[in-house]
Amino acid sequence: xxxxxxxxxxxxxxxxxxxxxxxxxxxxxxxxxxxxxxxxxxxxxxxxxxxxxxxxxxxxxxxxxxxxxxxxxxxxxxxxxxxxxxxxxxxxxxxxxxxxxxxxxxxxxxxxxxxxxxxxxxxxxxxxxxxxxxxxxxxxxxxxxxxxxxxxxxxxxxxxxxxxxxxxxxxxxxxxxxxxxxxxxxxxxxxxxxxxxxxxxxxxxxxxxxxxxxxxxxxxxxxxxxxxxxxxxxxxxxxxxxxxxxxxxxxxxxxxxxxxxxxxxxxxxxxxxxxxxxxxxxxxxxxxxxxxxxxxxxxxxxxxxxxxxxxxxxxxxxxxxxxxxxxxx
Amino acid sequence: xxxxxxxxxxxxxxxxxxxxxxxxxxxxxxxxxxxxxxxxxxxxxxxxxxxxxxxxxxxxxxxxxxxxxxxxxxxxxxxxxxxxxxxxxxxxxxxxxxxxxxxxxxxxxxxxxxxxxxxxxxxxxxxxxxxxxxxxxxxxxxxxxxxxxxxxxxxxxxxxxxxxxxxxxx
Ligand SMILES: [Zn+2]
Numbered sequence: 166x167x168x169x170x171x172x173x174x175x176x177x178x179x180x181x182x183x184x185x186x187x188x189x190x191x192x193x194x195x196x197x198x199x200x201x202x203x204x205x206x207x208x209x210x211x212x213x214x215x216x217x218x219x220x221x222x223x224x225x226x227x228x229x230x231x232x233x234x235x236x237x238x239x240x241x242x243x244x245x246x247x248x249x250x251x252x253x254x255x256x257x258x259x260x261x262x263x264x265x266x267x268x269x270x271x272x273x274x275x276x277x278x279x280x281x282x283x284x285x286x287x288x289x290x291x292x293x294x295x296x297x298x299x300x301x302x303x304x305x306x307x308x309x310x311x312x313x314x315x316x317x318x319x320x321x322x323x324x325x326x327x328x329x330x331x332x333x334x335x336x337x338x339x340x341x342x343x344x345x346x347x348x349x350x351x352x353x354x355x356x357x358x359x360x361x362x363x364x365x366x367x368x369x370x371x372x373x374x375x376x377x378x379x380x381x382x383x384x385x386x387x388x389x390x391x392x393x394x395x396x397x398x399x400x401x402x403x404x405x406x407x408x409x410x411x412x413x414x415x416x417x418x419x420x421x422x423x424x425x426x427x428x429x430x431x432x433x434x435x436x437x438x439x440x441x442x443x444x445x446x447x448x449x450x451x452x453x454x455x456x457x458x459x460x461x462x463x464x465x466x467x468x469x470x471x472x473x474x475x476x477x478x479x480x481x482x483x484x485x486x487x488x489x490x491x492x493x494x
Numbered sequence: 495x496x497x498x499x500x501x502x503x504x505x506x507x508x509x510x511x512x513x514x515x516x517x518x519x520x521x522x523x524x525x526x527x528x529x530x531x532x533x534x535x536x537x538x539x540x541x542x543x544x545x546x547x548x549x550x551x552x553x554x555x556x557x558x559x560x561x562x563x564x565x566x567x568x569x570x571x572x573x574x575x576x577x578x579x580x581x582x583x584x585x586x587x588x589x590x591x592x593x594x595x596x597x598x599x600x601x602x603x604x605x606x607x608x609x610x611x612x613x614x615x616x617x618x619x620x621x622x623x624x625x626x627x628x629x630x631x632x633x634x635x636x637x638x639x640x641x642x643x644x645x646x647x648x649x650x651x652x653x654x655x656x657x658x659x660x661x662x663x664x
Binding site: 317318321353354356357358359360361362363364365366377384386387388389411414415418422425435437438441442 | 521522523524525526527528529530531532533596597598599600
């Protein structure tokens with residue numbers, strides 16, 4: 166038989182456990198509350214940041230370079246090798262640029278962008294424990310045949326389904342791309358407001374970074390760079406190159422600002438936003454024979470070469486030397 | 495006994511707090527890549543506002559088609575040149591502005607853009623600040639895009655408390 170004091174001890178222990186659980190649940194609910202990016206309308210997120218102590222104190226570690234037109238707000242960057250995954254949503258065995266050839270080209274692109282001149286620009290970003298490495302690995306893909314349009318919530322559901330079903334691994338150092346074929350709309354503003362976006366969510370207890378990018382052939386004037394790109398399978402199919410461009414933008418941002426609380430400027434622009442559709446110096450296809458026949462015949466422009474292909478990719482904001490849009494370090 | 499009662503109350507409170515939490519957590523904000531048209535036409539809109547702010551009449555005039563008209567609720571269309579006269583008047587002052595919720599649709603011969611404008615302004619010394627919902631129709635004139643029609647409606651009498659400054663993203 167227990168003494169009243171013993172009972173009291175049990176009760177207090179139970180109370181403590183409850184309080185702890187309560188606190189943890191509150192943390193889960195509040196997570197991300199420090200940074201509130203209200204959509205500002207131009208379809209861009211506006212940061213309304215409750216600055217962390219780190220941000221107020223300025224640079225703490227040598228890995229955090231400031232004074233280059235973009236600010237560190239205290240959150241982590243993605244370090245080491247970042248794994249990129251793809252969920253092919255819609256009809257990717259279709260016509261135009263919605264084909265297996267496009268899937269293969271985009272997967273090659275993601276598999277070779279790591280260590281490229283452009284990706285190394287991202288190594289100028291870091292947090293208090295280290296820098297972005299510039300290494301990217303293509304971690305795999307899955308196909309979801311569907312006709313239903315996407316919404317922001319459905320994009321997240323697709324990512325969650327791919328992970329929980331085991332089609333893609335659960336990877337907190339990954340970026341999951343949901344890529345839709347051109348017959349699919351993302352109803353929150355694809356083509357009229359944006360060409361793609363990235364965000365994060367806690368899925369199954371893990372911090373998962375993901376991005377939506379639609380096939381730009383849905384709206385050439387909105388999101389395509391050029392009608393025929395260096396990787397176009399046919400004249401007038403700019404899908405591969407337009408998507409690669411948006412994907413590089415989202416990838417750089419997801420790596421340098423994965424939880425939406427690391428690197429962005431005073432007006433809420435992340436590194437990719439600061440150079441949106443800004444390509445710098447370009448070359449013309451046929452210069453080195455790495456463009457497709459269509460790209461060459463259309464004299465398509467490119468500004469990056471890696472993995473045996475030419476690409477037309479927007480520049481990334483270099484967080485050094487005062488800051489600038491850059492194709493390379 | 496008393497401890498148990500307290501515990502029961504505490505558990506009750508805890509359960510009721512968590513029961514009120516939304517079952518579906520709100521999605522985190524997404525950070526988007528603006529389309530080419532959004533980038534291009536938000537730049538044009540900002541150029542127009544800067545011309546109004548700096549009272550550079552020729553610059554503003556060059557951005558409007560000859561038969562540009564401004565449509566507002568419960569009013570006849572305002573010809574473009576009359577609108578220019580009104581914003582160029584000495585007693586009107588546009589102090590600051592910001593655009594948000596920008597979208598752009600390419601209709602082939604025209605581009606239709608929609609945005610919300612927040613501005614701080616005075617007319618004859620009186621506060622004329624406010625928020626507006628704007629739909630603009632831009633048409634190509636040679637190599638230049640010009641404003642052909644504007645449909646505008648005031649949505650708030652005064653600008654909201656949020657700081658008014660160009661975000662640089664429109
Ligand atoms: Zn962006």
